[in-house]
Amino acid sequence: MxxxxxxxxxxxxxxxxxxxxxxxxxxxxxxxxxxxxxxxxxxxxxxxxxxxxxxxxxxxxxxxxxxxxxxxxxxxxxxxxxxxxxxxxxxxxxxxxxxxxxxxxxxxxxxxxxxxxxxxxxxxxxxxxxxxxxxxxxxxxxxxxxxxxxxxxxxxxxxxxxxxxxxxxxxxxxxxxxxxxxxxxxxxxxxxxxxxxxxxxxxxxxxxxxxxDTDLVLHLQDMASNVFVHNLVAEYIVRLVLATRAPKDFDMPDLDNVIQIGCSPRATLGLVAAARGLALINGRDYVLPTDVQAVAKDVMAHRIVLGFDAIADNINPIDVVERILAMVPAPTPVWNQEQRRASHEQHAHQPGRA
Structure with a gap:
């Protein structure tokens, strides 16, 4: 113990x-x-x-x-x-x-x-x-x-x-x-x-x-799960994952022959959870697109299965994720004081909340 x-x-x-x-x-x-x-x-x-x-x-x-x-x-x-x-x-x-x-x-x-x-x-x-x-x-x-x-x-x-x-x-x-x-x-x-x-x-x-200690960790996990994710940020996460499955739809036809299997829905959930954790570490109760970008390579790269030719050409999955991050535009959420106050009240942390 x-x-x-x-x-x-x-x-x-x-x-x-x-x-x-x-x-x-x-x-x-x-x-x-x-x-x-x-x-x-x-x-x-x-x-x-x-x-x-x-x-x-x-x-x-x-x-x-x-x-x-x-x-x-x-x-x-x-x-x-x-x-x-x-x-x-x-x-x-x-x-x-x-x-x-x-x-x-x-x-x-x-x-x-x-x-x-x-x-x-x-x-x-x-x-x-x-x-x-x-x-x-x-x-x-x-x-x-x-x-x-x-x-x-x-x-x-x-x-x-x-x-x-x-x-x-x-x-x-x-x-x-x-x-x-x-x-x-x-x-x-x-x-x-x-x-x-x-x-x-x-x-x-x-x-x-x-x-x-374990009680404090569980409390911090609960706080992280309640960090606010704006709809624009959520849609950005989904677009990043979809870009690994259908690169042509995101103006990346050259990746069609590189990616054999794209990211699963676990990547979508993982990006949200990891971005929330990073936001809490940085002292914020809301997720920014930069949080998503900071965890994207570690969450997505190992879930991408490359084709045979890509492996033969020594293409790194991390480079593929970096290309996707560069091509998929990130949102720019704009907050005014009233919206910010309302979202804080709606998504305020409640001890014991799952």
Whole structure:
């Protein structure tokens, strides 16, 4: 079990207070992680949006350390599972065990029944394990012996994968990639960041302190789900997703042969949820088109399936999303004081509201 924060966490009453406590949580992670601001921010966005996150990067760029530090700051129970080719589903979700004392089978729940699951090198697990993860990630529950066991709340899977290895690796199927709200690419650090890593980690490494707890996280998730989305912004999100399915309709006929399968409706819902989370982090109770654009690449790119010729030409799905963002015009909502006051009253946060 996690250790509670040193001071009793007070539930934020407004968006400004929520942004302040979220900023403190992010800064605690960045005490340990040098650079990688985008990755740390997107981890918090995924948590607020109640979605799972996939981190992809070469070994040694602090993916696992970032997730460990993030779990420490956020609080709750944490488990790290190292995925290997010899794993079986019962190793992660649990199984039935015969008890000689009671002469009956008892359920032994697996390590995934925690608030934060770090699935390290998830692409090393075989198909059976991947299928067991599907129910857990989509429904946040596990079926064992004909009974259903719900995951605790909050619940998030943060997975890592190594893009450079081919030995003993099982590429994630499209259906499972779609279950991840975000896929974040973790690059090499820059030169000045590498020097800071050397300075900071070569002596006594810093440690993150807990800022949030599970009750506070649930409250912040509730606040994020109530962030206002203007109809123009909602239509913009739908147009972005539709552009991946029918590029010709958006004056991009050259993408017709590049995109084999466009984004699913999960991308539409994911863009809304992620943009709401980012707006809350930035201290706003309404979503701007810039929020959508900031999360679009991480939410959409891994859901796009490229055609054979595009793969042969080394076209990156992120470049496809950037082209769509450039071609689909963003709205410019105009607020006057009366409209703004009315929308705040209509969409004000109510504690306990689902």
């Amino acid at each position: 996690s250790t509670p924060p040193t001071e009793t966490a007070k539930l934020p009453a407004n968006v400004a207070d929520a942004a302040q406590v979220l900023g403190q949580a992010i800064s605690q992670v960045q005490r340990v992680i040098v650079g990688q601001e985008h990755m740390v921010q997107q981890l918090m966005v995924a948590l607020l949006a109640k979605g799972h996150c996939l981190l992809e990067g070469v070994p040694g760029v602090a993916k696992t350390l970032a997730v460990r530090s993030f779990a420490t700051v956020v609080g709750g129970d944490f488990a790290r599972i190292q995925f290997t080719p010899d794993l079986v589903p019962s190793d992660i979700v649990g199984t039935r065990i015969y008890s000689a004392n009671s002469e009956s089978f008892e359920i032994e729940l697996g390590p995934v029944f925690v608030n934060f699951v770090l699935a390290d090198e998830i692409n090393r697990a075989p198909a059976k394990v991947q299928s067991a993860m599907l129910e857990l990630m989509a429904e946040k529950q596990v079926s064992i012996g004909g009974k259903t066991y719900p995951a605790p709340k909050p619940f998030i899977v943060i997975a890592t994968q190594n893009p450079v290895e081919s030995e003993g690796v099982y590429p994630l199927p499209e259906a499972q990639r779609d279950r991840f709200l975000m896929k974040v690419d973790v690059p090499y650090p820059r030169g000045n960041e590498e020097l800071e890593i050397l300075r900071r980690m070569s002596v006594r490494p810093p440690e993150a302190e807990q800022v949030l």
